[in-house]
Amino acid sequence: MPMVPDLAAAAPPACDECPIRHRAVCARCEAAELTQLETIKYYRSYEAGQTIIWSGDQMDFVASVVTGIATLTQTLEDGRTQMVGLLLPSDFVGRPGRDRAAYNVTATTDVMMCCFRRKPFETLMETTPHIAQRLLQMTLDELDAAREWMLLLGRKTAREKIASLLSIVARRDAALKTEAAQVVAFDLPLTREAMSDYLGLTLETVSRQISALKRDGVIVLQGKRHVTVPNMDRLLHEAGDDSDGGYLM
């Protein structure tokens, strides 16, 4: 076992073979631009539970999540914490032009990151518009997601919050499994505590509301984490959103 396991670095694959090649910040890059990116990138892995970045830390890199799930959190002095972002594969971490982290970034599963040295990346952004264009698009999407979350945090009941979270995970899961199954089943990638930080609740309330949804037949649980949704419309209705589910974009 090496002395510095948390700095684990792996030889990055060629961008051509990257699983997030077409969705990450590099999605629009052409061959020549990828060649430039190759020279400033390196891989770095983190174990589940590990803090990737502390708020206020010097940031000498920006990065894309390649595999795994990470969270962005903010805290008040007395320890109250609020998750402000959920980072999935292809999501971007860091802000070009800013040298200190504004949030804590934590790995909730094992995470692999594709890091770019910040200064060269910023230079590259100025010379090639494709990266900036893609980053703008991704940032606008994140802003929409953040605003959707503000509605949840400010106005939804505990039950609606849980149903909303389950809907979102289910929706994302359904997007992967191409077929439109009537019965949706998935694993929750978050602990009860992480869910509470996400939803602005206590973990006890999260637990109680999940039990209530189970009792009412909205969801079926196998173990603590595996969820089956017998009737997706029912769940969406419990989430309190517009019933049409009509999403933009």
Place this chain on the structure above:
Amino acid sequence: MPMVPDLAAAAPPACDECPIRHRAVCARCEAAELTQLETIKYYRSYEAGQTIIWSGDQMDFVASVVTGIATLTQTLEDGRTQMVGLLLPSDFVGRPGRDRAAYNVTATTDVMMCCFRRKPFETLMETTPHIAQRLLQMTLDELDAAREWMLLLGRKTAREKIASLLSIVARRDAALKTEAAQVVAFDLPLTREAMSDYLGLTLETVSRQISALKRDGVIVLQGKRHVTVPNMDRLLHEAGDDSDGGYLM
């Protein structure tokens, strides 16, 4: 009185003389680029209380707020509403590449907007990087603000929420009046109801907490809207943020 007062259009001034020239989405544009913008822009005014855009509406333009204050709100089917953005002069409205509005936009004071026809604006964005660069910067700032607000909505008490809102208005006000006065005084640009929509509270709770802060000497009221803060540190402490007030950027 014309039949369509809400479509009031005014002859826009030259960009050189625009009060938000150096802060809006056009901030980085050069003379030639401004000339192009001039050809696709037009002014439009709205009265206080008027809805500027309905969520779901066709958007044939994007725009900058020139003067006045507007709000971005989202609503649940049963009428619960949450403000998700506060638009001040120089802020940008609309999303290039999207043709339907995602939020309600409402004028809280009389508002003047500098509108750009959407299609030509999108074309311009592709050809000149300066606009996209500035828009990226502004969007990242908004994302930071949204995340700050998520912490408030999810984890702060009613009293802390009010103190936070007052702090933000006071800070913005202080930024205008260059001198660093110890005693801060300002007018609240929002009704109690707008404040409640912003903070995820009821208007009764807003009223009660403002009264409590007044009773405790944290603030002094002249009338309903004019606020004096005898001790800014005290107010910041009540807001629950890190005491150093150390902000990034």
Place this chain on the structure above:
DNA sequence: CGACGTGTTGATTCCTGTCAATACTCGTGG
């Protein structure tokens, strides 16, 4: 086995929402 992390459930408190009455300001019109 015992410690630890994770999750569930119960009892109780209390903060905020709800419902309701009242006050204040500002126009309008008789």
Place this chain on the structure above:
DNA sequence: CCACGAGTATTGACAGGAATCAACACGTCG
């Protein structure tokens, strides 16, 4: 001039939902 109504704001009584404090269950790992 004053009555009236609409919009805005304050305050009280009360109820309810989520937080808090606490006990306990389950699985894993040393």
